[in-house]
Amino acid sequence: MIRTHTCGELRTSDIGAKVCLQGWVRFSRDHGGVAFIDLADRYGITQAVFDPEDLPEDADAGNLAETIRTFTRESAVSVRGIVRSRVAGTEDERNPTGSVEVLITSAELLGRSGIPPFEVGDQKEGVLPGEDIRMKYRYLDLRRTEMIRTLEFRSRFVHMARQYLESRSFLEIETPILGRSTPEGARDYIVPSRVHPGTFYALAQSPQLFKQMLMVGGLDRYYQVARCFRDEDSRKDRQPEFTQLDMEMSFVEEKDIQDTIEGMLAHVWEGIYGKKLQIPFRRISYKEAMWSYGSDKPDLRFGLRLNDVTDVAGKADYEIFRRIISKGGIILGIRIEAALAERIGRNEVDRYIDYAKKVGLGGLTWMRAKDGTLESNIVKYFSPEVIKSLISKLSVKDGDLLFLFAGPEKATQEGAGQVRLKLAEDLDLVPEGVFEFAWLVDCPLFETDPVSGRLTTFHHPFVKPRSPLDEKDVKGSSFDLVLNGTELGSGSLRINDPDLQRKVFSMLGMSEEKAEEDFGFFLEALGYGAPPHGGIALGIDRLIAMLTGKDTIRDTIAFPKNKRAQSLFDDSPAKVDDEKLEELQIMSIAIGDLEDLE
């Protein structure tokens, strides 16, 4: 090792020491005689000074000046010199190394940098190059303090999580990434087999079946920082490949799994923030989440709860409401208290009506409370009794603004939930730096696809039902971890009875033959003493993004894919040589080629 210190290390106690620093030239300031170089690395920035009048006898000032002239911005350089105190009054208090500087006695250019395509030095707030240019030159983007801190945070987080789990007898076990393509779920990334032409692996979408087989195998407590692959379109919080903190435990109940996650997060919290995390997390039932927040991942950082006013507002002599009620629909209300309501004028109300339509609602009905009654364009359809009961049901006070949403149950809940989120954002009700964890519990086992009418699972087909399958509205033993309106992960107890598992497959419309073909190995495994077991997987990318205040998980991943699933760093996906395809006995026909043939 040639360098004696990092660029974040030197303090006044080092004054007089002969040191060697290596790093990147972040800024340099040439004053004609004396010149300053801000030398940066992951750990910090140290000021190096070229001072021709203060050099030791044996130093070659001319040569040194010449070398320093070659130090372009962002070049990797090495400097040797003596640590000295800064001239009184010129200390930089913002920088931990700001009381000292290194008087350069010799220097070397290690790796010259061309003119950077953007400025790496920390920018004014909010002024960043466009994401495409950051991605193209990701290695320069990564030099930014912000990126370094995020990746450091991520590394520490994962380390602390591992530390906790290892201390609780969990074993980190790697499961295959090359596996079998299964019919359900997300699209697979397909990998051709050379040895068995015409057959294919699929990249793992999750270690689900393998971790369950580990439980059958008696490993008892498993975890893995697992890369998962899904060939679906990206979002700001969805990437084609992403990382889950995956775990599974045997001989447990739901609470054991929740306790483990809470304990782990509390441990991480303590280690990273030095603060206690409030545990246990609150539990909120799926039903309550939908009725009160219009979402299965409610943001609990603010109020603006939804209220069911079907029985009250449904009595109004208002054609739209009557029609909806007669079709089994519901009416939800949001009360916006006077202090906030006065910021919403007539024009804003119209904008919310437009927004409501955009999120799948028919519209919204509004009224304002004044002098103990309600006013709006449609209030004439509401009898005094209806108005009175609305006021009392929602505890309306003068100045409050009411939004009412009517329509089919689920669509109305979700639409109203969207309006709730928009209101909170517009009215600045979302506090910064607050983390509201919650467990979403009592989820249904199945739901019916509104388009196809087919039965699908709410989570996945391996969730253990809480009651016999022939009963109505069976609940699953599953639970989602929700943080600030985002789903971080989903856990459950699993089915450990092969016959029950077969029955679930069959209820999902899978033929016995298909179940055997795709899951035969797994069903067989369940038949050899599968212990009761369960587990959970947390989306690490999302969690890190939330904890570091990033808008997209791309900012928590060193080399993410872009919106169209391309990697700009190695220009993938790309064509492969014909010989390679031949060896795999694969023919590639792009749609354009097909059209040419026709």
Next chain:
RNA sequence: GCCCUGGUAGUGUAGCGGCCUAUCAUGAAGCCCUGUCGAGGCUUCGACCCGGAUUCGAAUUCCGGCCAGGGCGCCA
């Protein structure tokens, strides 16, 4: 597959029918400067995504494409 937003010097932006030979900052190149720290001063360089249309005239309007991002679908 669909919808929305955007694309102006290397970077970040202003301009939104004629004041555009296009603003400002930063950068780069050169010069000056011995205590700066996102140094400073002076000079110079450098851009309207592509193709069509409308118009006397288009960075600006319209149409088509390309690129980027956000969303819907999709994500058991």
